Amino acid sequence: MRGFVFGGVQKNEYIELIKMFLRPSEFSVNDAADGAPCALRIELPAALTGAECRDKDAVKRFLYDRLSALTGKSLAWGILTGIRPVKLFGELVEKAGGDEVCARRRFRDEYYVSEAKTELTARVYARQRALVAPPAEGTVGLYIGIPFCPTRCGYCSFTAGPVPYARVGAYLAALRREMDFVAAGMARKGLCAETIYIGGGTPTFLNETDFDELLACVRRRFAGAGTEEFTVEAGRPDTITAEKLRAMRRHGANRVSINPQSMNDATLARIGRDHGAKAVRAAFRLAREVGALRINADLIAGLPGEDEADFTRSLSALLDLAPENVTIHALAVKRAARLREEDAEYSYTRAEQAAGMLRAAAEALAGASYAPYYLYRQKQTVGNLENTGYARDGKPGLYNVRIMEERQTIVALGAGASTKLYVPRENRLTRAFNVSDYGIYTERLEEMLARKQRLLFE
Ligand code: SF4
Numbered sequence: 163m164r165g166f167v168f169g170g171v172q173k174n175e176y177i178e179l180i181k182m183f184l185r186p187s188e189f190s191v192n193d194a195a196d197g198a199p200c201a202l203r204i205e206l207p208a209a210l211t212g213a214e215c216r217d218k219d220a221v222k223r224f225l226y227d228r229l230s231a232l233t234g235k236s237l238a239w240g241i242l243t244g245i246r247p248v249k250l251f252g253e254l255v256e257k258a259g260g261d262e263v264c265a266r267r268r269f270r271d272e273y274y275v276s277e278a279k280t281e282l283t284a285r286v287y288a289r290q291r292a293l294v295a296p297p298a299e300g301t302v303g304l305y306i307g308i309p310f311c312p313t314r315c316g317y318c319s320f321t322a323g324p325v326p327y328a329r330v331g332a333y334l335a336a337l338r339r340e341m342d343f344v345a346a347g348m349a350r351k352g353l354c355a356e357t358i359y360i361g362g363g364t365p366t367f368l369n370e371t372d373f374d375e376l377l378a379c380v381r382r383r384f385a386g387a388g389t390e391e392f393t394v395e396a397g398r399p400d401t402i403t404a405e406k407l408r409a410m411r412r413h414g415a416n417r418v419s420i421n422p423q424s425m426n427d428a429t430l431a432r433i434g435r436d437h438g439a440k441a442v443r444a445a446f447r448l449a450r451e452v453g454a455l456r457i458n459a460d461l462i463a464g465l466p467g468e469d470e471a472d473f474t475r476s477l478s479a480l481l482d483l484a485p486e487n488v489t490i491h492a493l494a495v496k497r498a499a500r501l502r503e504e505d506a507e508y509s510y511t512r513a514e515q516a517a518g519m520l521r522a523a524a525e526a527l528a529g530a531s532y533a534p535y536y537l538y539r540q541k542q543t544v545g546n547l548e549n550t551g552y553a554r555d556g557k558p559g560l561y562n563v564r565i566m567e568e569r570q571t572i573v574a575l576g577a578g579a580s581t582k583l584y585v586p587r588e589n590r591l592t593r594a595f596n597v598s599d600y601g602i603y604t605e606r607l608e609e610m611l612a613r614k615q616r617l618l619f620e
Pocket of ligand 1: 313
């Protein structure tokens with residue numbers, strides 16, 4: 163057991179870094195030097211503790227050096243624990259007066275990011291600058307959450323999941339009220355939705371009538387001449403019907419996300435899904451027949467029971483379907499996930515294998531003319547690896563880019579949605595949250611409307 167003594171500094175970010183080197187069962191953290199006995203004690207030097215030390219990165223570098231020497235490990239993302247490396251890279255470029263070489267050097271030397279991840283970050287940054295103009299004033303991104311799914315995936319940490327359909331009506335009624343409220347507020351403020359994203363959960367879990375009404379509501383209230391992208395998540399292919407795809411087209415959606423996660427039937431059964439690869443192919447076929455929809459497809463690296471050959475077979479089967487966007491996720495096993503109960507150290511044991519999968523994916527996607535256009539990290543992913551969005555033919559998912567840039571207000575509706583107001587003067591976001599439980603959301607909607615009113619419309 164290793165012990166860490168922090169002498170009163172704010173610990174959470176540092177614990178994240180320690181966890182990237184050591185499993186939680188291998189260390190403890192104390193505030194005072196006389197804490198629990200342990201085989202090895204790492205104590206922050208006085209210069210790095212107390213209110214006088216504002217340089218968090220210096221603390222992280224100190225810990226990184228000690229931990230790397232102790233374990234023999236180096237981390238691909240160095241001391242970075244945040245989820246937006248591209249945003250940080252952009253800030254470094256700006257500070258260096260546009261000098262990207264300087265930003266790359268700082269990424270490697272000050273943040274200890276590997277050559278490969280620095281290169282990936284710089285490529286994503288360049289791609290975004292080439293493809294996506296800064297958001298125009300008065301535009302927002304609009305998110306609407308449908309927190310229902312046909313079954314619960316083994317790695318799911320959201321409150322989304324199966325629900326008796328009889329309870330859906332009350333949720334949709336509350337959501338309609340929130341849409342009315344937000345649409346009126348946006349009209350008063352002269353805001354328009356540049357992007358609309360209906361996510362979840364699985365929005366196509368709704369039956370055809372409810373789905374059509376939801377999309378009609380969204381279009382009437384929010385879609386306008388300035389709306390460039392309208393995405394609907396249809397994560398589970400077994401919830402997609404020709405009629406739902408036609409409703410998307412009728413109501414102006416131009417992007418759909420069909421997310422197999424794996425094209426391996428045994429894996430899909432293992433993670434708790436009710437469909438196989440055949441349903442994915444059928445959903446793609448229907449979407450192409452309906453037309454006018456760009457397709458994104460997600461795959462996950464590090465799923466239980468899969469090796470690199472399984473993963474690359476899935477990717478190859480997916481590429482045969484020619485989606486416009488592909489997003490490769492590193493599996494995140496968070497506290498609320500069933501998989502975490504089965505194996506608390508899953509993220510550690512599958513780290514190297516998942517890293518190999520991401521490398522294989524980058525190579526295969528480059529070979530098929532996909533370029534990385536957005537990238538983010540999550541906590542508790544296998545090997546602390548990243549999620550990367552790839553696009554063919556210069557057609558990125560605009561909403562995804564905006565979310566990661568954090569330079570535009572995101573107005574989010576529905577259970578679990580978090581609204582972020584962008585304050586340009588201070589280049590920061592302030593937030594208002596909706597509760598994540600759909601039943602409580604329905605009961606306490608007024609509170610959430612009041613929060614939105616204060617944040618966005620006063
Ligand atoms: S599809 Fe997504 S939200 Fe639904 S259960 Fe699976 S991981 Fe959770």
